Amino acid sequence: MKNNISAETGSITDTIAVRKMPFEFSDDINPHWNKDKPEWSHMVNGASLVMPYLEPYMIRTLKKAYSKIDSDKLKADVKLFIGQEAQHYQQHRKFNDMLINNGYSELEKIEEQMKGEYGAFEKERSFKFNLAYACGFESMSLGVAHWLINNREYLFSNSDTKVASLILWHFVEEIEHKNVAFDAYQAIFGNYFYRVFATVFSTLHVIKFSRRAYVAMLKKDGLWGSLASRWRLQRMLFRFLITMLPTTVSACMPWHHPSNIKDPQWSVDWISSYNDSEFSTLDTDNLETFPSR
Numbered sequence: 001m002k003n004n005i006s007a008e009t010g011s012i013t014d015t016i017a018v019r020k021m022p023f024e025f026s027d028d029i030n031p032h033w034n035k036d037k038p039e040w041s042h043m044v045n046g047a048s049l050v051m052p053y054l055e056p057y058m059i060r061t062l063k064k065a066y067s068k069i070d071s072d073k074l075k076a077d078v079k080l081f082i083g084q085e086a087q088h089y090q091q092h093r094k095f096n097d098m099l100i101n102n103g104y105s106e107l108e109k110i111e112e113q114m115k116g117e118y119g120a121f122e123k124e125r126s127f128k129f130n131l132a133y134a135c136g137f138e139s140m141s142l143g144v145a146h147w148l149i150n151n152r153e154y155l156f157s158n159s160d161t162k163v164a165s166l167i168l169w170h171f172v173e174e175i176e177h178k179n180v181a182f183d184a185y186q187a188i189f190g191n192y193f194y195r196v197f198a199t200v201f202s203t204l205h206v207i208k209f210s211r212r213a214y215v216a217m218l219k220k221d222g223l224w225g226s227l228a229s230r231w232r233l234q235r236m237l238f239r240f241l242i243t244m245l246p247t248t249v250s251a252c253m254p255w256h257h258p259s260n261i262k263d264p265q266w267s268v269d270w271i272s273s274y275n276d277s278e279f280s281t282l283d284t285d286n287l288e289t290f291p292s293r
């Protein structure tokens with residue numbers, strides 16, 4: 001399916017497309033894929049480690065939401081959301097396997113912890129909690145997407161282009177489907193205070209596992225004990241948090257809706273360029289087409 005781009009607003013205004021991207025990550029890719037910023041490399045690597053557990057969890061949650069939604073438009077968007085997230089986690093799985101095969105076996109323990117916690121959420125927590133978690137994470141993810149795109153030259157210059165492309169593709173699509181989990185939660189539950197709780201909870205939960213992963217990798221590299229490395233890490237974290245704090249606060253306001261946040265022009269242009277390319281766009285008629293592990 002093609003996306004219609006509004007020239008007036010610079011936003012994606014119609015449908016979401018599920019794209020099959022041809023990423024391959026061989027074992028000779030340097031885990032310090034931005035050689036000038038190894039700490040930033042591992043921050044991204046740590047976030048990537050979460051995706052094959054977080055995104056299947058959200059897929060399963062949105063599949064449950066699908067049957068409870070009345071709007072045909074929103075149901076169609078939920079299918080497309082699921083399709084995009086399925087593509088995301090499968091590509092991150094390839095990338096994470098490369099990291100583990102490059103000597104970071106410590107990450108497997110963290111993967112087991114994530115598998116256990118997301119499994120417990122589904123078994124022990126309510127459907128309301130799980131859908132609110134998805135809604136909250138997507139609100140945080142939208143802010144991350146804007147930060148990555150607006151700072152892409154600083155963050156990705158002189159880096160491995162495959163890794164940079166993986167991250168930017170993923171977050172362009174986070175912008176593209178920015179309304180879906182939010183609208184699904186609002187349609188089924190809509191409790192404002194619970195949404196705020198879940199936004200904060202999901203943000204801290206994902207940060208917890210991302211941090212465990214990048215700390216493990218920095219320790220493996222012998223950088224965790226380096227004052228210079230720790231200083232570089234703290235500067236990068238500050239750069240990230242100084243942007244994300246107001247974004248998170250904004251997402252917790254009663255009047256917040258993702259559609260009110262204008263898409264970066266670069267992401268709009270990326271979508272237009274993709275639509276003119278030869279890469280395949282997948283059909284989403286059957287929800288079961290997309291695996292959720």
